[in-house]
Amino acid sequence: MNYILSDGPQRKSLLPFTFTRPVAEIRIGILTIKEKWEKYLNAEISFKTEEYLSEKYPMTEAADNVVIIASYLPNPQLLETIRSLKEGDAIFHEDKVVAYNTKNPKDDVDFSEYTIVKYAGDILTVDHTWDIFSKNGEALQADFNLITKGRKSAPISDTNRLTCPENIFLEEGAKVEHSILNATKGPIYIGKNAEIWEGCMVRGALALCDNAVVKMGAKMYGPTTIGPYGKVCGEVNNSVIFGYSSKGHDGYLGNAVLGEWCNIGADSNNSNLKNNYAKVRLWNYATEKFDHTGLQFCGLMMGDHSKTAINTMFNTGTVIGVNANIYVPGFPRNFVPSFSWGGASGFSTYMPKKAFEAAAVMMERRGVEFDDKEARILEHVFELTKKWRNY
Helix, strand or coil: CEEEEECHHHHHHHCCHHHCCCHHHCECCCCEHHHHHHHHHCCCEEEECCHHHCCCCCCCCCCCEEEEECCEECCHHHHHHHHCCCCCEEEEECCEEEEEEECCCCCCCCHHHCEEEECCCCCEECCCHHHHHHCHHHHHHHHHHHHHCCCCCCCCCCCCEEECHHHEEECCCCEECCCEEECCCCCEEECCCCEECCCCEEECCEEECCCCEECCCCEEECCEEECCCCEECCEEECCEEEECCEECCCCEEECCEEEECCECCCCCEECCECCCCCCCEEEECCCCEEEECCCCECCEEECCCCEECCCCEECCCEEECCCCEECCCCCCCCEECCCEEEECCEEEECCHHHHHHHHHHHHHHCCCCCCHHHHHHHHHHHHHCHHHCCC
């Protein structure tokens, strides 16, 4: 059986992160959604996504295909239901499609012609940007159980102080020295060649993915995920960083999500709680307005390739698009469109040529090429987001 992960109707509500990737490439817990499904299904999976993303994230078709809506995370019960699908079957959960079996995955689907299979079991979904951090604890625990089952952790240095060491797992090449790790409230997972420097205080849940680094004196509490090649320091609380991004200095990041290739300047901070303790509203690209999150704690959402200068401050519930460059004193507005340059005193358009030059240099430092494929995606995002750059 050929499996395909489709963006589904949730894609717009997951912008700005899905401007530059399919829904399936969102990281929540330890793994991306695609990586989770591949481990559960023991199969390679392709994408059904926007046309401009398909060059980088293609779809593989076969005679028999199961299309899964990527905002649904796998679990054993759902996996069993999906494996039982026959041609013309579709799984629905609370009147929403979860997966369907089809000969023609590219075609639009008329589910009135399908046999509906009702799924009433537990299910974890990523429907909004704020779900990525607010549901990260549950996803991280599930990934930890999946990845470490039947395996033994690499040894951890006796220079550390450990609480609940049975909930701490180090992959090969991971290094932790002279730090405090408390896994009472959630697991601590340290990926291959990842490193926690001296003097760090870590309270789980934490996922430090392959080749990521926590620098000296950091305070990490959870549930927090630092994606591959990420670098963090300062105070980080219940945040998800997809990968290749840096928050390398002091400052607070809380109830936040950062995409890839972001950089947070020294002593930058975000608020995650309103002064009147009201529930937070957050910009939603799908509705083009500030929607109620139902959350009292909600910080910063930042799209790929965006960066801040030192001492940048963000209000509660701020959304930053792709390739934004934020600087100057004061609080910028709580929705900054993609390809914006400036801050509280105002913005101008960050032209693609200059944005791409910066991206190429940053990526080269990590041994990754900024190629024409990446440029074409970002050029398309620049055009898609013009309507919001009404400075």
